[in-house]
Amino acid sequence: MSDFTTFTVQYNTGTDASPNWTGTAIAPGGSSGANEIRFAPTGGGQTGSTSSASWPLATKPGSGTSVFQEAWAFTTDTSGSKTNYTGDNTVGLVFRFSWDNLGTFASAPQFSCFDSSAHNTPSPGTQPSIVNGSADTSNTSYMKANAYGRGAAASGSVQDTPSAGSAGSAPTATTGTAGAVSPPTTPAWLTTWQSLQGWMQYIQDAVTPQATFAAYWYFTLILFYGANISASTYTFVLTMQYTYS
């Protein structure tokens, strides 16, 4: 039964130069505004005590696209912290997957975004949806991602940890590659970011990480929105698919 006892996403509440990951694992369950990440433009008035119901609206641009410049992590509906997310590629230490040393991967893990935990295959261009995208994104997802290296190498107890600094080339709203892309094993960030559109456009580890070795796999996100997104309240999930023996 070599599943992982602990397998979570963590967020950085510090800076790139001085990250703080302490106590930032997102706990299971997500009802009533707890245990979730919320995105917002700068200057919307959001704080760490703003409830989910009062979370500020983002106004669509009249044309073209914009990005959410802030991401806040909430442990309860009104208890949150601003993360190191900036809505661009200038920082890399924003999020990371964390797994313990009790599990054994049986293949390379992969991650993407879905509209819900039903994991329905996206329908590119169909609104309302973050992952479906629209003409704004050339029907790629509004959510872009980058990941660093392998998390852990296949053997040798090697952890891939990025230095402070930029992650790949700045994506546009239309960035996206069909199928899976894998960060270099050197290790390095993806040069070209990926669109997270279900299992149509996603990121897959280049290796099967070492068995029974606790590790972090670093990644960062940029969430776009634009003139052609339907006005709505959006919830969606970041999904890691993995296998174990």
Added chain:
Amino acid sequence: MLIFSQSGFPIGTIPRAGEPCYWALKRSDGVWLCEYDTVSDVLFGGKRQLDWTLDIASTRDWRRIKELWLFCPATPTSPAGNTACLPITTPGTAFQLKVATMDSVISESMRAVQAHIIGRVMDESGACECFIFDYALQGMLAKWTSNIYRFGSWRDGIAPLGALALPVLGINLPVITGGR
């Protein structure tokens, strides 16, 4: 006739609705092992459940697998549960694994086991045939075929698994090709 595993678990017990599948195997010496057996592990600090990688793939017990079984819970479409068996005629071709997901970040943080797979490699190309119990579909896919070097997806919502980790799963293809 009742058959018991090495630790005394009654082989063939069908899990109740909502319970997970479990694998079992019969070795060439007639001994049965199953996922609910326990072993002592000093590194673990006591007893733990039998682990496919640690106790089968890494101990070379993979050489002695003669039959690989999967016992699956009762579902609305299969009230009596499902049972699958793969005879293993070539050592090093049997494997089993689970597919799981972890949803997080925006909402609905949760983990779920999506599927339990048993399979056997058919030839040196890596072609394999599998039984897959899919927890979302609440049913079993019988003799689904794929390839261990590019394991595919059997439904929407499951990404292709890609290359399986052969040492982790106890797959030793040189035995098939006569290289060992």
